[in-house]
Structure formats: C-alpha cells, structure tokens
Amino acid sequence: MSRATDMAVFVGGVRLANPVLAASGTFGYGREYSPYLEPGAIGGLVTKGVSLQPRAGNPPPRIVETACGMLNAIGLANVGLNEFLAHKLPWLAEQPGAVVVNLYGESVGEFAELARRLGAEPGVDALELNVSCPNVKEGGMAFGCHPGAVGEVTAAAVAEAQGKPVWVKLTPNVTDLAPMALAAAQAGAQAVSLINTLLAMAIDAGTRRPKLANVVGGLSGPAVKPVGLRMVWQVANALKAEHPSVDVVGLGGIMSGIDAAEYLIAGAKAVQVGTASFTDPAAAGRIAAELAAYCAEQGVSAAELSGSLRI
Amino acid sequence: MSLSLKAKLLSNEPVGPEIFLLTLEAPAIAAEARPGQFVMLRVCPGPEPLLARPFSIHGVEGGKLLILYQVKGKGTRLLSQARPGVELLTWGPLGRGFDLDAKRPVLVAGGMGIAPMAFAAERLEERGAAFEAFYGLAAKEALVAWDSVSGEGAFYLESWGWTGASEDGSVGHHGLVTEPLRERLKQGGERPGAVLACGPLPMLKAVALLCAEFGVACQTSLEAPMACGVGACLGCAIPSAGGGYLRACQEGPVMEASLVDWKKI
Structure with a gap:
C-alpha cells in the first residue's frame, strides 16, 4: 500500500490542489458538471471562451465523431462578458477549485479590454488567452500562428490584467510551436496551454458533402494525444532553456490518470481534461484520483513527476 | 437531479x-x-x-x-x-420533457418517435387524463411489439385506441399521419390543449405548421448530434426563431414549436 503523496502544484502563478483542470470549451461554465463531480475533486477549471459580445456560434452540424476522436466547429458560441460576470462567475467563485477564464477577442484591443474587465474580478485566478481557435474567421488561430502577433496580444493582456496571471493557449496548427511559446513568455505570460485542436475535416462519401457545416473543424480526443505529448515535450524544453519560470499546461486526448502522468513526465506542470468529459461527465475527477494513485505508487509528488522523462 | x-x-x-x-x-x-x-x-x-x-x-x-x-x-x-x-x-x-398538464393533449408519434410518446401516454393514463394519439409508420412491419409477454404488435393502435397511419396502407389510414391529424384539428369538438410530437424532422415540420394553422400549442421533440448531453459541448444547436441557437440537450429536446426556426433546421 503506497502512501498518499503531495498533489498540489504551483503553475502559471496559480496554486492548484491537484494538477488536473477541466479544459475550456468542454466544461461549460462549471455548473453543467456539478451533479457529476465532488467539490474539490479537480484543481480547477478553464471556462468556455468569453468574448466581449455574446456569440451565437456556427450553423449545425457542429460536431462529428471520428476514429478515436471527434471534430468540432462550434464557433466560440458564448454568453458574452456581461452575462458571464453577472450569472456565471458568482457561482464559480464560490467553488473550491481555481477559476481560469478563457477569453477571446477579434483584435488586440478586445483582448486588452477583456483582460482589464476580468482582471478586476476577485473570483478570477488567471486568464487564458485563446489565440488558437480554428473555427472563427477573425482573431483565433490567426493570432496564434505568428510569434509577433502572439507577443503583441499577450503583452496587451498582461498590461491590463492588474497582476492576474496570463496564460496563452496555443494552436498545434503550426510548423514549430516553440517560437510561439517563447513569444508568449517574452511578453509576460506565466504559462502556455497546449494543444488546442488539430485542424481537420470529415467527408460523407455517400453525399460527397462535408460532415460539418463549417467544412473544417478541430480534432480532439485520444487520437491527438501523441501529437500533444510531442509538442509539450518540445515546448517545455524550449522554455526551460530561455524562460524557466514559465510553465506548460498540457492537454490533448487525456482519458486516464496515466495519460495525465505522461503529460507531466513530458514536461507539463498541470494538465487539462477536455473531450474525456463528454464521454463521461465524471472523467476529470476520476482522472485526478487515478493520477494521485499513480503518483503514490511511484512514490513521487506531482511536482516531482513534472519533466521527469528519462532519455 | x-x-x-x-x-x-x-x-x-x-x-x-x-x-x-x-x-x-x-x-x-x-x-x-x-x-x-x-x-x-x-x-x-x-x-x-x-x-x-x-x-x-x-x-x-x-x-x-x-x-x-x-x-x-x-x-x-x-x-x-x-x-x-x-x-x-x-x-x-x-433535458426538458413534455408538459403533460395541457388539457386533452393530442400525441403524435412517427416511426421511432413512439419511444418517448409511449412513455407520455403511459403517464397520462396513470393520471387518468383524457388524450388522443396518432401513430404514423412506413409500413405495418415497423410496428413495435411493446408488450413482449403478449406479443401484441398492434398494441398502441388497438388497445389504446390510437389512430394509425402507414405510408404503404398496410395498417390504419393509407398515407401520412398528418392527414388524420389535420382532420382531427379541423373538427369542431373539444379543442386540444396542445399537440405533443416526436418523429422524423419532415413530420415535425408538418405538425408544427398544422398547429400554427389551427392555433393549437405544439411541443416538438428534436434531435441533433450531441457529445455531452449536459449543455457543455454546444454541439446540438437547433436554429431558434428568435435568432441564434437553442441546445437540444438543455432548452430541449422538447421545445415549443414556435421557438424553432423550421426554415433553417
């Protein structure tokens, strides 16, 4: 019988009781999953991306199942900042876990405005900039594919966030992710989250039509885990050399505590559970418990596991 | 909960x-x-x-x-x-179920739409509430043998006094279920408090249109591709009459027909 081990981590300027967060876009505003998770089961959550104005999102069909994964093209549908502050954040702020608000702007100015308004909220622990959504025309991935643009958006948000930690969520749809992570770190980000979904498509051969109304969408689920692990390892190495205080939050296809452990070993300080919550509403809590059991069995703390890859 | x-x-x-x-x-x-x-x-x-x-x-x-x-x-x-x-x-x-409190409701099921409508009928029976019911099928063979003990395939149509319709004429009215439904709504008689419907999309559209024509409230059960079922993935978007989208899993699956943009769906 292994002894319980220390699962608390300090990541991107935020203390988490355990390294498992629920990922943006897969956990709503938290309350949707409250019937299925014990309070405090996970380290915290990252909200659905919030924009200044409410967004209706893309026409359906918006999702399609693929081999060991799924595509989505939701189009950042969300209630908008005012509704979020009035009706979503108050409940979230009372929950035991950390609250990271994912935010999305169509311009540098909008990112700055969102950071200013959200940075002023005591219930918000950190901001996560979405510069990686593949399913919107303006902003989104357009910012995340150029180091200069990543740096500019990050610097603008950091300047307005009133000391709240800023994380930057990066897209895997680039040749080399390290320059994006370094640009975010240089501009004052305290963590980078990766990976967002992989740009993909699905076709119905019978009708010769795309299965998504948006034609293309983002691939997530267990199919993408090997890509996420590779990118986390590369980015963690690049940051260790140039910005050792900036953390990596790993995500992509985590379905079990062992998957989460692999991301920590690759160099992540914390992880996010996304699509798994769709397949089992209690997944994030189960994964946190499984990760704790793994750490106990290995006789390491979560912090010690991070970056422990043996090559 | x-x-x-x-x-x-x-x-x-x-x-x-x-x-x-x-x-x-x-x-x-x-x-x-x-x-x-x-x-x-x-x-x-x-x-x-x-x-x-x-x-x-x-x-x-x-x-x-x-x-x-x-x-x-x-x-x-x-x-x-x-x-x-x-x-x-x-x-x-x-999700949201049917509102069974409407006075003398009319149930309309098409094909596998019988799944929730049979449950609705059962609950209405338990309450002793008066209701009417219509069941549309492609052919008699598609009748579902609800009662595995008696093996009664025509259970809904006969024992419960449901009005049947089949596209091939093998059982009940020869044609679409909306045809006898139109006749019913045209009658004077007691006005139904609401029509409750579940079935293929073309049937739901036709039922919604009929109800609008006769000024009867209509609750439709809709489906859409869905990942989570709990309101988080936002995959199951149903075009809303007021613009934007409703989630089939939260605002539905049963929605007032007047809330749905039937042209865009």
Whole structure:
C-alpha cells in the first residue's frame, strides 16, 4: 500500500490542489458538471471562451465523431462578458477549485479590454488567452500562428490584467510551436496551454458533402494525444532553456490518470481534461484520483513527476 | 437531479426490424425520469466509438429504465450486441420533457418517435387524463411489439385506441399521419390543449405548421448530434426563431414549436 503523496502544484502563478483542470470549451461554465463531480475533486477549471459580445456560434452540424476522436466547429458560441460576470462567475467563485477564464477577442484591443474587465474580478485566478481557435474567421488561430502577433496580444493582456496571471493557449496548427511559446513568455505570460485542436475535416462519401457545416473543424480526443505529448515535450524544453519560470499546461486526448502522468513526465506542470468529459461527465475527477494513485505508487509528488522523462 | 452511474443491462431484445428494447437497472435515474427526457449511454468503455449516444426514455418499470432504439450506425450496432450483465455508463435524466398538464393533449408519434410518446401516454393514463394519439409508420412491419409477454404488435393502435397511419396502407389510414391529424384539428369538438410530437424532422415540420394553422400549442421533440448531453459541448444547436441557437440537450429536446426556426433546421 503506497502512501498518499503531495498533489498540489504551483503553475502559471496559480496554486492548484491537484494538477488536473477541466479544459475550456468542454466544461461549460462549471455548473453543467456539478451533479457529476465532488467539490474539490479537480484543481480547477478553464471556462468556455468569453468574448466581449455574446456569440451565437456556427450553423449545425457542429460536431462529428471520428476514429478515436471527434471534430468540432462550434464557433466560440458564448454568453458574452456581461452575462458571464453577472450569472456565471458568482457561482464559480464560490467553488473550491481555481477559476481560469478563457477569453477571446477579434483584435488586440478586445483582448486588452477583456483582460482589464476580468482582471478586476476577485473570483478570477488567471486568464487564458485563446489565440488558437480554428473555427472563427477573425482573431483565433490567426493570432496564434505568428510569434509577433502572439507577443503583441499577450503583452496587451498582461498590461491590463492588474497582476492576474496570463496564460496563452496555443494552436498545434503550426510548423514549430516553440517560437510561439517563447513569444508568449517574452511578453509576460506565466504559462502556455497546449494543444488546442488539430485542424481537420470529415467527408460523407455517400453525399460527397462535408460532415460539418463549417467544412473544417478541430480534432480532439485520444487520437491527438501523441501529437500533444510531442509538442509539450518540445515546448517545455524550449522554455526551460530561455524562460524557466514559465510553465506548460498540457492537454490533448487525456482519458486516464496515466495519460495525465505522461503529460507531466513530458514536461507539463498541470494538465487539462477536455473531450474525456463528454464521454463521461465524471472523467476529470476520476482522472485526478487515478493520477494521485499513480503518483503514490511511484512514490513521487506531482511536482516531482513534472519533466521527469528519462532519455 | 441528474446523475451518472454504471447501469446493469438486464435485457436487450429484438422487438422489430433492427429495433431493440433495452432494459437497464438504474433506479436513481428511473425515479426522476419524465416523458421526453433522455439519457446518455456509452455503448462500450473503450475509445472507439468515443462518444456516448443520446436515447429517449421509453418508460420506467420500478427501478428499471426502458430504452427503445433502432440500429442506425456503429454505436447502436454494438449496443444491440450487448448481453445481460454488462454495465453501461449512463447519465441522466437529461433535458426538458413534455408538459403533460395541457388539457386533452393530442400525441403524435412517427416511426421511432413512439419511444418517448409511449412513455407520455403511459403517464397520462396513470393520471387518468383524457388524450388522443396518432401513430404514423412506413409500413405495418415497423410496428413495435411493446408488450413482449403478449406479443401484441398492434398494441398502441388497438388497445389504446390510437389512430394509425402507414405510408404503404398496410395498417390504419393509407398515407401520412398528418392527414388524420389535420382532420382531427379541423373538427369542431373539444379543442386540444396542445399537440405533443416526436418523429422524423419532415413530420415535425408538418405538425408544427398544422398547429400554427389551427392555433393549437405544439411541443416538438428534436434531435441533433450531441457529445455531452449536459449543455457543455454546444454541439446540438437547433436554429431558434428568435435568432441564434437553442441546445437540444438543455432548452430541449422538447421545445415549443414556435421557438424553432423550421426554415433553417
């Protein structure tokens, strides 16, 4: 019988009781999953991306199942900042876990405005900039594919966030992710989250039509885990050399505590559970418990596991 | 309150062409279930197929949950092969069900739309509430043998006094179910408080249009591809008459027909 081990981590300027967060876009505003998770089961959550104005999102069909994964093209549908502050954040702020608000702007100015308004909220622990959504025309991935643009958006948000930690969520749809992570770190980000979904498509051969109304969408689920692990390892190495205080939050296809452990070993300080919550509403809590059991069995703390890859 | 549990499969019997009646031991879900609500069901624990499937609740018997389903693809094919004793991850009951308080409602089921409508009829019977019911089918063979003991395939149509319609004329009215429904709405007689409908999209559209024409309230049960069932993935978008979208899993699956943009759906 292994002894319980220390699962608390300090990541991107935020203390988490355990390294498992629920990922943006897969956990709503938290309350949707409250019937299925014990309070405090996970380290915290990252909200659905919030924009200044409410967004209706893309026409359906918006999702399609693929081999060991799924595509989505939701189009950042969300209630908008005012509704979020009035009706979503108050409940979230009372929950035991950390609250990271994912935010999305169509311009540098909008990112700055969102950071200013959200940075002023005591219930918000950190901001996560979405510069990686593949399913919107303006902003989104357009910012995340150029180091200069990543740096500019990050610097603008950091300047307005009133000391709240800023994380930057990066897209895997680039040749080399390290320059994006370094640009975010240089501009004052305290963590980078990766990976967002992989740009993909699905076709119905019978009708010769795309299965998504948006034609293309983002691939997530267990199919993408090997890509996420590779990118986390590369980015963690690049940051260790140039910005050792900036953390990596790993995500992509985590379905079990062992998957989460692999991301920590690759160099992540914390992880996010996304699509798994769709397949089992209690997944994030189960994964946190499984990760704790793994750490106990290995006789390491979560912090010690991070970056422990043996090559 | 919805909850997630591993439900033991008690039986999974064929009751029609590629149609199965699944019984799960899920007392906590059965106790809360209302007609028109649904559950999410993982047909296997592995990553393929990855997502759970939404299923209408067909009925409850004590602590048992009844699911009537047709094999449509990979997931339902696998489900049809599941044997008693296995445990299936199930969460629910989910979404908005039918409002059964309308005075003298008219139920309209098309094809597999019988799944929630039979549950609605059962609850109305239990209350001793008066209602009328219509059931449209492609052909007589598609009739579902609800009562596995008696083997009565025509159960809904005869024993319950449902008005039947079939596209091939093999049972009931020869034609679409909306034809006898139109006749009913045209009659003077007692005005139905609401029409409650579940079936293929063209049928729902026609029923919604008929109800608008005759000024009768209409509740339609809609479906859309869905990943989570709990309001988080935003996959199950239904175009809203007021612009934007409604979630089939939260604002639905049963929605007032007047809230839906039937031209865009």
